[in-house]
Amino acid sequence: MSLKANPRRKTLGRKIAAARSQAGMTQGQVAKALKVVQSTVSAWEKGRRRLPSDRAAELDDLFDSGGAIKRAWNTANEPDALPPWYTEVGQLEREATELREYQPLIFPGLIQCESYTRGLLADTVPWFSPKEIDQMVTLRMARQEVLERQENRPLVSIVVEEAVLRRAVRGGQPVLIEQLTSVIKLIDKEQIRFQVIPSDAECHPGGSGPFCIYAFPDKPVVASAEHMKGEALMDDMMQVQHCAMLFGILQAEAMSPRASRELIRKTKEVLDDEA
Missing domain, CATH: 1.10.260.40 (lambda repressor-like DNA-binding domains)
Incomplete structure (x- = not known):
């Protein structure tokens, strides 16, 4: 039919x-x-x-x-119980040649380790069944295939607030330590460019919330903004330009990639000592 x-x-x-x-x-x-x-x-x-x-x-x-x-x-053919945007984001990432993402609260989904994703979902969507959580974790982990490509791997630039490095999810410090370790590995393998905006930064241009920008080889750039029920895609040229401009400002306020990696390392060492 x-x-x-x-x-x-x-x-x-x-x-x-x-x-x-x-x-x-x-x-x-x-x-x-x-x-x-x-x-x-x-x-x-x-x-x-x-x-x-x-x-x-x-x-x-x-x-x-x-x-x-x-x-x-x-x-x-994923079950309809899962929100459509959950698979659409993965499709955008697979097709993109460049990804730019800002996150003020959590590590971006593309670079989350499995335990962090599971703990985060347990906190943020408590109405989902264990089976649905498993499905969402599986899909999110599959998204990371783009980071392992030998050819046509997208250029991934991420900016987060310093608080993200210390904010635990369900599972506590062991999960956060695993997540920090995973990010360091991604940085060292040059799979991502990662910058942190220090908590004492004088300018705070990220007050409008998390967003991502996707560039493609054969179609216009699009952006997405997160909200409580998922992500809203934006293809209006002016909105996309505003996101790109804001991301540039955020990068300028952030620590350098090298200094950011060092901050992650020191944060992890403190957590290791406390564990």
Whole structure:
């Protein structure tokens, strides 16, 4: 049955179309190989027909895409209990060539270790079931694949307030120590550029709250702002420019990357001594 396209199926459809193009195949050739009519393949790529799980595996084999279609299928078919923005953010990160994020309260989701994510979710969404928490943790950890890429890895620049380094989540100091250790490793592997705004900074331009800026190779820059129920995307040119300008000001007020790493190291040492 053909259905109205939703964002997650459209994203899956784009992945199928891209993999087919990469394999040098036409929709007609795919239809013949899978013994379906061409309109079915077209409907899959447009997100207007639900792709069965076994077909996702067949497409991976046909395109020799290394499981990319199946992974995209898993994302598109996550339970509706999870907020749609939770998977949309991961998609933006996978497509971006540059990410700039400011966080005044917590470590950004892209660089959270598993125990920190689990503790944070236990604190912030207590109405979610353990199963739903597990699903959200799994999705957030999968987002970090972009940091492990050998090619086309996005340039990631992060600015946080100093209080973030000392704010514990469920699980207490052991979890915070693990998170700080993880950030140091990411910095040392040059997977992220990380800066801290000291608590005694005279200028505090981040009062409007957390936000992220995404740059892409083939489409306009977009930004997102966090709120209680998720993230709101902004593609208005003026709003995006304002976010970019504000991020530049935040970087100017922050400590250098080297000094920021040293502060993280010292904070971790203090916590280690107290543990």
